[in-house]
Amino acid sequence: MEGCEQMLGGSGSVTIHQVAERAGVSIKTVSRVLNHEINVRAETKERVQAAIAELKYRPNPSARNLAGNHGYNIALLYDNPSPSYLMDLQRGALESCRAEGFHLILQPCTYLSRDLAREIASLVEESRIPGVILSPPLSDMAGLLDQLEELGVQHSRIAPIDVARGGPYVAVDDRGASYDLIRHLIELGHRRIGIIKGHPDHGAGHWRYEGYLKAMHHYNLPVEDELIAQGYFDFDSGMAAARQLLALKDRPTAIFAGNDDMAAGVLHIAHDLGIDVPGQLSVAGFDDTPLSRHVWPSLTTVRQPVADMARLATMQLIDLVRKRGQSGEHPAPSMFCSLVIRDSTGKVPE
Amino acid sequence: MEGCEQMLGGSGSVTIHQVAERAGVSIKTVSRVLNHEINVRAETKERVQAAIAELKYRPNPSARNLAGNHGYNIALLYDNPSPSYLMDLQRGALESCRAEGFHLILQPCTYLSRDLAREIASLVEESRIPGVILSPPLSDMAGLLDQLEELGVQHSRIAPIDVARGGPYVAVDDRGASYDLIRHLIELGHRRIGIIKGHPDHGAGHWRYEGYLKAMHHYNLPVEDELIAQGYFDFDSGMAAARQLLALKDRPTAIFAGNDDMAAGVLHIAHDLGIDVPGQLSVAGFDDTPLSRHVWPSLTTVRQPVADMARLATMQLIDLVRKRGQSGEHPAPSMFCSLVIRDSTGKVPE
DNA sequence: ATGAAAGCGCTAACAA
């Protein structure tokens, strides 16, 4: 008869009752352990954890969702960044969710939509979502943030511009990496360096531009207006900006595009114009997407730990959700700095 | 007091009870309408549907999940195809899931992993997943399919090789599109056309190769072994194959790579070798990924309706899940044919 | 520090 447990374990899954029985406690105690509550004796806790491990027990998210006063679905909100960036984000977020027993809900958005706030509101209510992860440019939609707060929905932001605003976020040192990249180009002998700024609604665009300015000033190179073009992080805007920069009488010898997609656009135009890369023009991007290796010649670019950022942002969100309003303390915002320049030969300088 | 409904609608969500009350029926009847059960009078059904619409009621997936004998989470299984392909898949699957009140669970896999079957089994049991969507190359892992059937888990396959095997699938006419593409090249005057085959574990690789053979034979062109290289659908294998093909004494004047990533690899090598594209060499890919436009020169390629395929496959799966074992009838497998050749100038021939 | 009981929103079996 004891074999029954095995049978049950096979077809249905292990429930909290079986864990409780195994550990010789009530289900409530198991629940306490599960939810990291405090009123559990260390010894009891260990017994329960052992039982959980032996039975390979995993709490049923639907049941928790239904019974608890917060849900176990967290949503990743995104508006159409590049596919590879998004896949990295997803991968990181998924890992954290899996590890913590949450479900990840994907929510594609249109960040300029007038209904954005309404859509998110209904999503959040329908799925009882206690928190959302905001990726750029949604990280900085003030109206959205306000509304989330009204709804009592936690959020964790990735690469925001306004870091002063409350709540956890994860960012990298775009400015510093950009500075390093420009310095690298300068050390290679470049003097006239053009830049294609990123989308004004994305924080990264700002920081990367600032890094450029800082480096140029630091090396006493003139920052000429004609060397600065506006882009929007997509291939087409990169091409448009490149046409502009490469039509200058005194052409830049290097162009730093705010991301790889735009850099690919520069490369495309340079080829169209018969400009030799890297002979007559160096092209640098940002993000280290697969594209940067696939174009010819390969781009100098900067690697961002996107999946790690998402993993961290997700963990912060989950922490917040768990201690929903327990203390007013926000977790320390984390700043990743592990950016790495990969130059077109694959070498990492310094 | 009647305003209360509004209040409630705002904070918690509408439940089946409110719908029942509004429609003047029992909750069970509402449930019947929700689940497309048959024993409901047309007039009653309409009343219920009206109430649902007015209240903007959406059933709580967690509750259904918990109470029902099948879950409302369906999983998308994938092993690392290109990010853009995967994003398209996701988008399509998400849309169908949203429309039908299912949750989509993302499950990255390692298709060669020895534990694959075990991992899927535990995923399926833990999340009470009644069905999975299989994308290539998982669509053709016979062992996995067997196991899913043992577990009573439905599946819907995307672009499978073995279409004889039971269950719904969605595919495109890779063979025909490939044939058309090669014909296009031949009509452009090419005679020595090299091919880089796709990954042998992916159905698409087979069909595309067959289309090539058929076209070559049809035009009485010799199919020489040295013109056939093996690739694996990734950029690096495309480069390797290109090195091989372009080292031939009698070089091909055109290379058809099984997908865009490999085609980008060909382009890269051609540039390295100083071969002018398209002057001395034409390069064609398959999939119409963003990459095909970003490289220089743009690739001739074939557009696949990936999101539509996923949408359809997901709908088929959901149908199957709903009438779980009701009839032995499988939904008719659907064959999409809307492939479009986009040549490197952006023109669509014919 | 632990347990007993109630109930989350829904579906399933059984009544009517």
Add this chain to the structure above:
DNA sequence: TTGTTAGCGCTTTCAT
């Protein structure tokens, strides 16, 4: 054709 009842697995009171 419709309604009633009893749970699904868990968290939440509230009691001990």
